Amino acid sequence: MSGPPIAGTAGYGENASxxxxxxxxxxFSYVHxxxxxxxxAAPVRIADIGAGSGRDAAALARLGHSVVAAEPTPExxxxxxxxxxxxxxxxxxxxLPGLSGLRGQGRVFDVIMLTAVWMHLDAAERxxxxxxxxxxxxxxxQILMSLRHGPVPDGRRMFDVSAEETIALAAGxxxxxxxxxxxxDMLDRADVHWSFLGLRRI
Numbered sequence: 001m002s003g004p005p006i007a008g009t010a011g012y013g014e015n016a017s018x019x020x021x022x023x024x025x026x027x028f029s030y031v032h033x034x035x036x037x038x039x040x041a042a043p044v045r046i047a048d049i050g051a052g053s054g055r056d057a058a059a060l061a062r063l064g065h066s067v068v069a070a071e072p073t074p075e076x077x078x079x080x081x082x083x084x085x086x087x088x089x090x091x092x093x094x095x096l097p098g099l100s101g102l103r104g105q106g107r108v109f110d111v112i113m114l115t116a117v118w119m120h121l122d123a124a125e126r127x128x129x130x131x132x133x134x135x136x137x138x139x140x141x142q143i144l145m146s147l148r149h150g151p152v153p154d155g156r157r158m159f160d161v162s163a164e165e166t167i168a169l170a171a172g173x174x175x176x177x178x179x180x181x182x183x184x185d186m187l188d189r190a191d192v193h194w195s196f197l198g199l200r201r202i
Contacts, residue, residue: 019076023052024083026186028059031115034181034196035144039063044110047136049096050117054080054089060113061089068109070094070102096121097129099136108138114145119161126161126169134173142200143175150185150192163195175199 029036039046043064048057051069053076061067066088071077072095081091094101096117112133121129133143147166152158167177179198186194 019052022187023055026055028056031146031186032056032144032196034183035179035198038142038144038179038198039111045108045138046111046113047102047107047109048113048115049094049099049133050114050120051080051091052076052115054084054091056113056115057089058084058086061086064088065111068092068102068107070099097125097127097132099129099132103132103135107136108141109136110138110141112137112141112143114143116146116148118145118166119148119158120156121161122159126166130169130173130175134170134175137175137201140201142178142198143170144179145197145199147195147197148192149194150189163197166197167199170199171202174202176202 039060043066046060046065047068047070048060049070051057051071054069057067057069057080061084068090069080070092071080072093074093077091077093092101118126118129137143145166147161147163148158149160163180167180170177176199177197178200179196181196183194183196185192
């Protein structure tokens with residue numbers, strides 16, 4: 001992906017290999033146990049925004065879905081491509097808030113996944129990002145996202161984003177919440193917890 005670095009990706013490129021190992025150490029089924037039942041069983045079009053190492057995108061592709069993994073950090077994208085080469089998994093260099101590559105192609109998706117991504121955007125970026133996500137969502141489609149709550153690691157850019165704020169922002173784009181749950185940290189960090197949120201067209 002050309003252009004200036006994406007602010008929210010700070011701290012990821014230089015640690016891509018170690019981060020990929022960390023991501024891959026946790027199973028997709030464990031991370032997404034709260035929302036797995038919302039993912040259609042029949043094959044659908046899925047976008048994994050901020051795909052990281054491709055753990056989730058690959059798991060979804062193995063379930064038969066047609067998956068686009070959008071990852072703005074070149075080093076992480078290369079890790080993902082190396083680890084997960086599947087015929088129904090397409091890697092692209094695209095980023096929130098604009099997602100200009102996918103939007104420019106007129107792509108639409110039945111499910112859009114954002115795992116540990118949304119909290120990297122500031123308020124203005126979240127407003128623009130929700131508009132981008134809504135534009136990529138097919139009729140009857142849904143967005144499944146996780147929100148991280150807790151201290152910001154050194155060298156990272158993160159913001160404290162509540163589920164309530166996110167639901168209100170989504171409502172302005174014709175989306176309603178159909179799932180909200182909270183859970184402990186998957187890496188057993190005592191000061192970190194997560195919200196899992198499902199949004200769909202009203």
